[in-house]
Amino acid sequence: MGKALEGVRILDMTHVQSGPTCTQLLAWFGADVIKVERPGSGDATRGQLRDVPDADSLYFTMLNHNKRSVTLNTKTESGKQIFAKLIEECDVLVENFAPGAIDRMGFPWEKIQEINPRMIYASIKGFGPGPYEDCKVYENIAQSTGGSASTTGFLDGPPTVTGAQIGDSGTGLHLAFGIVTALFHREQSGKGQRVEVAMQDAVLNLCRVKLRDQQRLEHGPLTEYSQFGQGIEFGEATPRAGNDSGGGQPGWILKCKGWETDPNAYVYFITQAAVWGNICDLIGKPEWKEDPDYATPNARLDKIPQIFDTIEEWTKTLGKFEVMAQANPLNIPCGPILSMKELSEEPSLRATGTVVEVDHPTRGKYLTVGNPVKLSESPSDVVRSPLLGEHTDEILKSVIGYGDEEIAAARDEGAI
Ligand code: COA
Numbered sequence: 448m449g450k451a452l453e454g455v456r457i458l459d460m461t462h463v464q465s466g467p468t469c470t471q472l473l474a475w476f477g478a479d480v481i482k483v484e485r486p487g488s489g490d491a492t493r494g495q496l497r498d499v500p501d502a503d504s505l506y507f508t509m510l511n512h513n514k515r516s517v518t519l520n521t522k523t524e525s526g527k528q529i530f531a532k533l534i535e536e537c538d539v540l541v542e543n544f545a546p547g548a549i550d551r552m553g554f555p556w557e558k559i560q561e562i563n564p565r566m567i568y569a570s571i572k573g574f575g576p577g578p579y580e581d582c583k584v585y586e587n588i589a590q591s592t593g594g595s596a597s598t599t600g601f602l603d604g605p606p607t608v609t610g611a612q613i614g615d616s617g618t619g620l621h622l623a624f625g626i627v628t629a630l631f632h633r634e635q636s637g638k639g640q641r642v643e644v645a646m647q648d649a650v651l652n653l654c655r656v657k658l659r660d661q662q663r664l665e666h667g668p669l670t671e672y673s674q675f676g677q678g679i680e681f682g683e684a685t686p687r688a689g690n691d692s693g694g695g696q697p698g699w700i701l702k703c704k705g706w707e708t709d710p711n712a713y714v715y716f717i718t719q720a721a722v723w724g725n726i727c728d729l730i731g732k733p734e735w736k737e738d739p740d741y742a743t744p745n746a747r748l749d750k751i752p753q754i755f756d757t758i759e760e761w762t763k764t765l766g767k768f769e770v771m772a773q774a775n776p777l778n779i780p781c782g783p784i785l786s787m788k789e790l791s792e793e794p795s796l797r798a799t800g801t802v803v804e805v806d807h808p809t810r811g812k813y814l815t816v817g818n819p820v821k822l823s824e825s826p827s828d829v830v831r832s833p834l835l836g837e838h839t840d841e842i843l844k845s846v847i848g849y850g851d852e853e854i855a856a857a858r859d860e861g862a863i
Contacts (some may be wrong), residue, residue, distance in 0.1 A: 450477020451825035455630065456846075459483060459514060462490045464586065465571045465646065466543030467510035468619025472540075473626065474513035475818040476829045481842055482511060482833065485863060491833040502810035508832040509815045512672060512805070516663045516833035517842045518863050521552045526862035530554065532847040534562045539626055543571035545583050556641060571618050575645040584646050589614025593650025598657040600687040602674055607687070618725040618805065656693050660685045669835040671697060676751040683848040698750045700784065701759040703767040712833040714767045714773075716758055718751075720744045725777040730761040785838040803829045804858065839863050 455478040459470040467490070476812040481747075485489055492507040498679040520526040530552070534540060537816035542549055549555070549570075559566055573584025574592070587608045590596050595614075600607030611617075633639060640661040651658070660669055661684065668681050672688050675681075692698030705712040713774065719728055727735040741748070747754060762770050767783035774781045785793075791814055796802040800817040807813065808831075818827040841861070843849040857863045 449453045451822055451829065452478040453627055455479070455539065456537045458533050458540045460540065460542035460544070460549070462543065462573075463492055464510060464615035465618045466504075466622070468516065468612075468616040469571070469622040469626070470541050470622070471510055471512055472623045472818070472820075473786060475554055475829070476822075477827075480514040481537070481838075481846070482514045483515045483518055483519050483521070483533075484835060486520055486836070486861065489516070489518070493835065496644075497808045499739060502806070503832065504835070505813060508805070508807060508810070508813065510862075511832040512815065513828075513830045514833055517837035517839045518836035519721065519839075520862050523860055523862040525860050527553060528842065529847065529849075529857065529862065531562055533558055534566060536566065536846050538630065539565075539567045539569060541622070541626070545734065546572055546581050552726040552861075560639070564638060564671075565633060567633065567642060568639065569626050569629075569642040571622055571624055571644055571646065573646050575643070575648055579647075584614075587610055587620070589646035589650050593647045594657055595650050596688055598685050600690045602679065602687050604687070613653050614646050614650055614849040617653055618644050618646045621649045621652070638706045643834070644646075657685045670748045671695065671751075671754045673755075676681040676749050676753070679729050688713070688719065693699055696720065696780075697747075697754075697756040698780075699751075701755060701762040703762050703770055703783075703797075704765055705762070711784045711789075712767055714762055714764065714770045715782045715784065716755070716770075717780040718747075718754065718758070718782055719778075724776050726758070726779055729773060729777060729779065730758050732757065733747075740855065773777045800827070800829075805831050808834070838861070 452473055455473070457470055457473055457480045458476050459480045459482040461467045461482075463471055464658055470480045470482070480630070482490075490507060490511070490859050492510070494501045495504055496506045497504045519529055523531045534554070556568055559568055573582050573589065573725070574580050590608045590613060591606070593614065596606040596608055599609055599764050621644045623641065625644060629640050629642050663669060664681060664685065668675050670688070672691055674686060674688070688701040696717050696719045698715060703712045703714050703758050724736050727733050740746055741754075765773070771781060790796065791802060793802070798822070801819055803815055803817040804812055805815055815829060817829050821827075840854055843857075854863070
């Protein structure tokens with residue numbers, strides 16, 4: 448069985464997290480991803496948050512699997528020549544430099560199109576056109592400017608960023624989707640095109656339920672927010688909603704046995720209307736089934752915090768997995784709060800390739816995430832990340848047809 452993107456060649460000018468997430472996804476699906484890095488230093492993340500001295504950091508390795516690394520200084524003369532030849536031979540150029548950096552290298556979109564009209568040129572920037580288009584952006588700035596931070600956290604606390612890297616990895620995912628769409632379009636048109644995703648836009652796309660709530664606010668209070676049950680008035684903007692479910696089925700995080708010492712002894716519990724009767728029986732409140740104050744979702748709206756307090760009295764008597772074991776057979780949706788330690792040790796995630804152990808020549812064995820998207824006909828595996836410049840000679844020879852002398856000359860000039 449072949450890999451889905453075999454035959455697609457990506458000129459990967461990405462660095463840090465957002466862009467590399469995108470090109471790693473494409474590489475997992477079989478694209479030949481050629482990561483271009485500055486000679487000597489490479490992607491800054493190679494040396495950031497190091498846990499093993501002199502070895503590529505986990506930050507770098509976990510974002511750059513299945514790629515080949517070529518060193519190239521695109522600001523030297525022969526570096527520019529090599530870069531132009533790579534543009535000629537590749538299908539997609541991906542970059543996430545600060546605005547204007549590729550232009551400053553001497554390769555504006557018009558020139559790229561001239562060199563290769565089939566080229567798809569994909570970029571991540573912090574913002575789209577507008578007042579902030581020239582600004583640099585990192586993960587938490589995107590979370591802050593895309594609507595995530597203002598709607599995350601507790602009502603009486605400050606805006607909060609989430610652990611999920613929705614600004615970086617979230618934008619990378621969007622860009623990968625844009626690239627594959629443009630490749631599909633090229634099949635019919637024969638032409639490349641520009642693909643752009645702004646981190647602010649990607650985060651807002653992921654926060655759309657909060658934009659939904661912003662508009663609902665104009666028509667009255669958000670009755671499914673616990674704030675409503677607590678009698679706290681709503682302001683002008685979508686508020687922070689703690690652990691409210693965000694959907695039509697109320698939910699909350701509840702303490703389980705051992706919560707006093709175990710920071711993750713909690714369960715997310717959803718009072719889905721369809722199984723309300725089962726919930727009442729399970730927590731020892733069968734009388735709520737017929738009580739008009741509790742029997743319907745509408746009657747319960749102003750009592751949500753109090754209902755969860757009662758359910759918590761029950762969950763506190765059990766471990767989080769025991770809650771699951773009792774609730775699941777009754778079709779009650781709930782999920783244990785799993786720590787990174789538990790996830791890294793979970794056998795089923797290893798079995799599906801969602802968590803993978805990789806061996807690396809300088810840092811040894813480590814765990815990483817594998818491709819979360821499973822295709823039935825196109826397998827995906829995880830190959831260790833490349834060392835800096837590991838494939839420079841190989842790529843210059845096989846992709847742009849350079850001989851030993853040209854490679855030596857480029858090396859003498861400091862171009863590779
Ligand atoms: N050869 C020669 N020069 C190279 C090069 C290479 N192979 N690779 C990078 N450079 C140069 C760039 O051309 C740029 O030079 P210039 O400023 O003279 O034009 C310079 O290196 C630095 O690039 P820059 O993108 O400004 O890096 P930074 O470390 O200062 O900023 C970010 C990092 C992430 C803030 C910035 O790249 C950015 O805002 N990117 C877009 C948003 C984004 O993706 N953010 C999330 C990152 S996880």
